[in-house]
Amino acid sequence: xxxxxxxxxxxxxxxxxxxxxxxxxxxxxxxxxxxxxxxxxxxxxxxxxxxxxxxxxxxxxxxxxxxxxxxxxxxxxxxxxxxxxxxxxxxxxxxxxxxxxxxxxxxxxxxxxxxxxxxxxxxxxxxxxxxxxxxxxxxxxxxxxxxxxxxxxxxxxxxxxxxxxxxxxxxxxxxxxxxxxxxxxxxxxxxxxxxxxxxxxxxxxxxxxxxxxxxxxxxxxxxxxxxxxxxxxxxxxxxxxxxx
Amino acid sequence: xxxxxxxxxxxxxxxxxxxxxxxxxxxxxxxxxxxxxxxxxxxxxxxxxxxxxxxxxxxxxxxxxxxxxxxxxxxxxxxxxxxxxxxxxxxxxxxxxxxxxxxxxxxxxxxxxxxxxxxxxxxxxxxxxxxxxxxxxxxxxxxxxxxxxxxxxxxxxxxxxxxxxxxxxxxxxxxxxxxxxxxxxxxxxxxxxxxxxxxxxxxxxxxxxxxxxxxxxxxxxxxxxxxxxxxxxxxxxxxxxxxx
Numbered sequence: 001x002x003x004x005x006x007x008x009x010x011x012x013x014x015x016x017x018x019x020x021x022x023x024x025x026x027x028x029x030x031x032x033x034x035x036x037x038x039x040x041x042x043x044x045x046x047x048x049x050x051x052x053x054x055x056x057x058x059x060x061x062x063x064x065x066x067x068x069x070x071x072x073x074x075x076x077x078x079x080x081x082x083x084x085x086x087x088x089x090x091x092x093x094x095x096x097x098x099x100x101x102x103x104x105x106x107x108x109x110x111x112x113x114x115x116x117x118x119x120x121x122x123x124x125x126x127x128x129x130x131x132x133x134x135x136x137x138x139x140x141x142x143x144x145x146x147x148x149x150x151x152x153x154x155x156x157x158x159x160x161x162x163x164x165x166x167x168x169x170x171x172x173x174x175x176x177x178x179x180x181x182x183x184x185x186x187x188x189x190x191x192x193x194x195x196x197x198x199x200x201x202x203x204x205x206x207x208x209x210x211x212x213x214x215x216x217x218x219x220x221x222x223x224x225x226x227x228x229x230x231x232x233x234x235x236x237x238x239x240x241x242x243x244x
Numbered sequence: 245x246x247x248x249x250x251x252x253x254x255x256x257x258x259x260x261x262x263x264x265x266x267x268x269x270x271x272x273x274x275x276x277x278x279x280x281x282x283x284x285x286x287x288x289x290x291x292x293x294x295x296x297x298x299x300x301x302x303x304x305x306x307x308x309x310x311x312x313x314x315x316x317x318x319x320x321x322x323x324x325x326x327x328x329x330x331x332x333x334x335x336x337x338x339x340x341x342x343x344x345x346x347x348x349x350x351x352x353x354x355x356x357x358x359x360x361x362x363x364x365x366x367x368x369x370x371x372x373x374x375x376x377x378x379x380x381x382x383x384x385x386x387x388x389x390x391x392x393x394x395x396x397x398x399x400x401x402x403x404x405x406x407x408x409x410x411x412x413x414x415x416x417x418x419x420x421x422x423x424x425x426x427x428x429x430x431x432x433x434x435x436x437x438x439x440x441x442x443x444x445x446x447x448x449x450x451x452x453x454x455x456x457x458x459x460x461x462x463x464x465x466x467x468x469x470x471x472x473x474x475x476x477x478x479x480x481x482x483x484x485x486x487x488x
Contacts, residue, residue, distance in 0.1 A: 062346050064378025068312040072339060075319065079336045088328040091335055095320055102306050133377040134308030134400045156378045 008197065008238050010170055011119050012163075013149075014181030015129030015136065017203040019116070020143055021107045026070065027205055029097045033074050036090050040082040052077040053208060060209075064156050066132030071098030102135055106142040111228035116148055118232040126151045128166060128179070130158050130186065158186035160193050167194070178238055180231060182206065185213035188222065197221045197238050199231065252441065252482050254414055255363050256407075257393075258425030259373030259380065261447040263360070264387055265351045270314065271449055273341045277318050280334050284326040296321040297452060304453075308400050310376030315342030346379055350386040355472035360392055362476040370395045372410060372423070374402050374430065402430035404437050411438070422482055424475060426450065429457035432466065441465045441482050443475065 016022035034048045041048075055077040056070065063069035074094050078086050119125055127149045129136050136154045140146050151169075155162050167177055178197035181187025183206065188198035192215065200215075200222060215222065223234045260266035278292045285292075299321040300314065307313035318338050322330050363369060371393045373380050380398045384390050395413075399406050411421055418440035425431025425443075427450065432442035436459065444459075444466060459466065467478045 062343060068316060071316060072312060076339055079332045084332040086332045088323045088330045092323045095316060099306060137400050156381050
């Protein structure tokens, strides 16, 4: 396949919720956060998770993504929501939630190893994941998938300029690149924008921030799959129209 | 110079306290931390900073380096030292110390721009800095030095395996590589171990963790300089003995 001038040569994979479970753990931690904070305030009034999300968004430009950023935002939100009535012991419990998040086991999505191996047999593959460098490195190591990837890129933001840099390092036009991921905002929209291909594999739960993207369902270089088992065929199906 | 088979071809620079001031800001934040905590405990008994350092070391394998890690450790240490008597308002002040650290201006050390430019005229240069990806990227951007470097590596740990990976990417033996930095532990010892050269430029204040290294003052491939102005000559002075 790689000898075809129009074929996909490089396939990128997202990490969190594409290769391994992640958002479930965040979600559970937020539930624990809610229960701690609700000992101090009335649930209806506090709109706890809405206010946490607002604090996270306010801090994003300063903290970036990842568990440590989320933990600091949870602490700050807890102080704000309780008007500083929360105890040091309960704030310490919130730190412990962050520590648990950093230690959860890396659990591959069912069928993903086989899908990655099948795609790696025909293409160069690269892992492109964002968030905390230290935590993501640990997860890549624990996943047992690291050796399959030609390159592992841990980046602070997944936007068009990040993908353009990666493609420049591979000396490849975007039309020969397909990105697989669960986030329209981070994995699909910026790659389509550059002229590349996107294979969208939604996860059953998605952080609100990652759903903020405008992608037409019928965008020409977009595919959608439901499970990892469909990924190899989806990659094979990506063909540029022959040049006129 | 680069045509000489024995000459240094690649020069690495550390970031924090080699290109720009950093530890001063951490130091000031720790002073503020001490003052907050000492409202709750007797100074002599608490050995505040000693206990903070112990918490940081305990968390290092989980958090990694960087401001967000330090902030979470400060919060945890404050709860421990005060036996959870510290108020939410004071814990929030500690979060604010972390936020200030993330926002301090990037202030180049005097003479460093000229030194980097002089060395870049004769060598490929690479910036190798550890810590939080997001914060380090911001500092590199603000430094105005990014365009001088052929490559910028933000890594989670600066040990021999990290340097070996960077050298493999440049397809270069360690004997053609010199690393410039203020940390014996992170910049000098692992590079000497691989057979490379180290140029040690101490900063007036060093985090205790970075002083934990065994390097002989008379190690054969080690140079020591006092100021950035001495760096270009120090690099020029590095010559391998001719092969017997």
